[in-house]
Amino acid sequence: MAAAAQRKPVSLKVASLVFIVIWLMVAAFPFFWTLWGSFKVELDFFSIADWTNALTGDLTKETYGRPFTGAGYYGAWVQEEFWRAALNTFIVCFFVVVTSLTIGTLGGYALSRSGHNYVFWLLIAALIFRAMPPITLVSGYLPPFFQWNLWGYLPTAIIVLVAINQPFTLWMLHSFFQKIPKDLDESAKVDGCTQFQAFRFVIIPVMWPGVITTGLFSFLLAYNDFAVTAMLLNEQNRTMVPKIAAFLGTTYTEGNVMFAVAAVVSATVPLFLLVMVFQRQIVSGLTAGAVKG
Amino acid sequence: MAEIQLKNVSKRWGSFIGVDNFDLTIADREFLVLLGPSGCGKTTTMRMIAGLEEATGGEIIIGDQVVNDLEPKDRDIAMVFQSYGLYPNMNVYENIRFPLKVRKVDPATHDERVMRAADMVELREFLHRKPAELSGGQRQRVALARAIVREPNVFLMDEPLSNLDAKLRVSTRAQIKNLQHELKVTTIYVTHDQIEAMTLADRVVVMQRGVIQQVGSPTEIYDRPANTFVAAFIGSPAMNLMEGTLSGGVFTSDHVRIAGLTGPDGPITLGFRAEDAAVAHDSTDTEISAPVYTMELLGDATMITVKAGGALVSVKANKDYRIEIDETVGLHIPAEICHLFHHETGARLDG
Numbered sequence A: 001m002a003a004a005a006q007r008k009p010v011s012l013k014v015a016s017l018v019f020i021v022i023w024l025m026v027a028a029f030p031f032f033w034t035l036w037g038s039f040k041v042e043l044d045f046f047s048i049a050d051w052t053n054a055l056t057g058d059l060t061k062e063t064y065g066r067p068f069t070g071a072g073y074y075g076a077w078v079q080e081e082f083w084r085a086a087l088n089t090f091i092v093c094f095f096v097v098v099t100s101l102t103i104g105t106l107g108g109y110a111l112s113r114s115g116h117n118y119v120f121w122l123l124i125a126a127l128i129f130r131a132m133p134p135i136t137l138v139s140g141y142l143p144p145f146f147q148w149n150l151w152g153y154l155p156t157a158i159i160v161l162v163a164i165n166q167p168f169t170l171w172m173l174h175s176f177f178q179k180i181p182k183d184l185d186e187s188a189k190v191d192g193c194t195q196f197q198a199f200r201f202v203i204i205p206v207m208w209p210g211v212i213t214t215g216l217f218s219f220l221l222a223y224n225d226f227a228v229t230a231m232l233l234n235e236q237n238r239t240m241v242p243k244i245a246a247f248l249g250t251t252y253t254e255g256n257v258m259f260a261v262a263a264v265v266s267a268t269v270p271l272f273l274l275v276m277v278f279q280r281q282i283v284s285g286l287t288a289g290a291v292k293g
Numbered sequence B: 001m002a003e004i005q006l007k008n009v010s011k012r013w014g015s016f017i018g019v020d021n022f023d024l025t026i027a028d029r030e031f032l033v034l035l036g037p038s039g040c041g042k043t044t045t046m047r048m049i050a051g052l053e054e055a056t057g058g059e060i061i062i063g064d065q066v067v068n069d070l071e072p073k074d075r076d077i078a079m080v081f082q083s084y085g086l087y088p089n090m091n092v093y094e095n096i097r098f099p100l101k102v103r104k105v106d107p108a109t110h111d112e113r114v115m116r117a118a119d120m121v122e123l124r125e126f127l128h129r130k131p132a133e134l135s136g137g138q139r140q141r142v143a144l145a146r147a148i149v150r151e152p153n154v155f156l157m158d159e160p161l162s163n164l165d166a167k168l169r170v171s172t173r174a175q176i177k178n179l180q181h182e183l184k185v186t187t188i189y190v191t192h193d194q195i196e197a198m199t200l201a202d203r204v205v206v207m208q209r210g211v212i213q214q215v216g217s218p219t220e221i222y223d224r225p226a227n228t229f230v231a232a233f234i235g236s237p238a239m240n241l242m243e244g245t246l247s248g249g250v251f252t253s254d255h256v257r258i259a260g261l262t263g264p265d266g267p268i269t270l271g272f273r274a275e276d277a278a279v280a281h282d283s284t285d286t287e288i289s290a291p292v293y294t295m296e297l298l299g300d301a302t303m304i305t306v307k308a309g310g311a312l313v314s315v316k317a318n319k320d321y322r323i324e325i326d327e328t329v330g331l332h333i334p335a336e337i338c339h340l341f342h343h344e345t346g347a348r349l350d351g
């Protein structure tokens, strides 16, 4: 029977299971440890006397009467106004994704449909810029930004993030577009579309998985960015990641580390949700070309 | 309804000439087939008419309008692509409807027109499937339906049958012929398959390396090929072509002697079709006498091949005829069935 022939030896099954469990623990453990610890006081989570305190929360119980406390979250979100950072992150991410996808889809499409050979060099140049560490670019931006009084504002950071991110977006979308046969554009044109209508009504719908995957990568870049946002934003306009870094940087008062831990958990949760919602598109965008049949 | 005029149309990429001085008028409602080996510029010619490729020289006129500078959408043509070019995200119904939608045809008429087009190609039961869920033949019919739904001035079809299996090709061919007859639309059809060309065309254009070799009805092209290229390209098997010399109306070459011809003395190429010739009865009507190279049973006939006049020469005999390889056979090639061609240019010699 085919099923019998395909059955793997038991030892192999056990080995792969063990491997997956170990891998899961290594990968997921830090996150769950942080999640658990974020509801404790600092002396529990970073207990020097007894590490099991972090699990049982003895000192937390002593302070608040319960083994769990939301003090870290309250401190971060309300006292330290982490909500402002979250809002800033949202604004930055939204505009970075929208801008780089708009330029990326239009540019990637145009490049993929152009027969000229400068396209190749354009893409290579784009890749080189992408390969440079962002910090080298940012330091170059600083003097003019100070001079023109642009430093500190969200739009400035958005523009720089888009600039850094655009080559990658362009490159990725370009390769997605190239996998879509030119016959589709040409069919659409003969059927009555202008070039832009062909792009809008025929190519983009076929491209969705690619656009979503690329959009997600842009989002992650903006969301996780530290170099640009830390250097270009003033305290009011800080996004989440530099804000977390700021929590950590002032450890002389008790609770700030816990603010950072709570903020880290807060910042991670949306990522989980996002990946779960879009996992199917991401997989199909990353593996197959966008078109079948 | 439209006549199409191509005036000295050509296409160059750098120094490479894809189509050279293509000059032809296609009558209203005509079914014109562009025929030629792969890479001879058929698709390029069609794409220039569609507006997907810019002509580097000449004028293209559809109806009474020069269309060289018009976008494809403004040329009122419909095209069936070799790979069909169906929209993978739309179902069959939406695919067929798409041209009506983008051209802002009155939405109230959409349903009726889509249904009529779908009925013409027998697609009604598949309207809700995506292209990926269809067989090759069904996809091909969707492409056809999408082309006819709008009732354009001109149909362009680029090897629409080449991705189908042999049986389906025959039935779809008949369907295309019938559709064109019913819709009475000027049609340009590209193929490298001479049987498709012969069965479908009002007129055939035979092309080679971007140059028109002959324009004519299928019968003309078959009966009076304009040069050795057309002679060798049309017919199955291709026309036999032998090199030899003509003197005083007698063609001679190794194993060959054909009398009663009219033509200039000197080196010459002589051609005849396998089905026109026969096995000789006796030495008086034997023009070729040579050992048998091979014998093939075709079912409805027996094909005998010999080496003569510097080429392999085939003759169709009765289906019961049998002979051994290397046995000498006499073949009857009367002068009436012979075509004479210039030995260098390959051009036909008798008027």
Ligand SMILES: Nc1ncnc2c1ncn2[C@@H]1O[C@H](COP(=O)(O)OP(=O)(O)O)[C@@H](O)[C@H]1O
Binding pocket: B013, B016, B017, B018, B036, B037, B038, B039, B040, B041, B042, B043, B044, B045
């Ligand atoms: N974009 C192009 N650039 C350069 N040469 C091309 C291009 N498109 C087609 N050709 C060449 O033009 C010739 C004719 O091509 P085509 O019209 O597609 O032939 P076919 O008769 O097989 O349809 C071929 O030799 C092909 O290589």
Ligand SMILES: [Mg+2]
Binding pocket: B039, B042, B043, B044
């Ligand atoms: Mg072709």
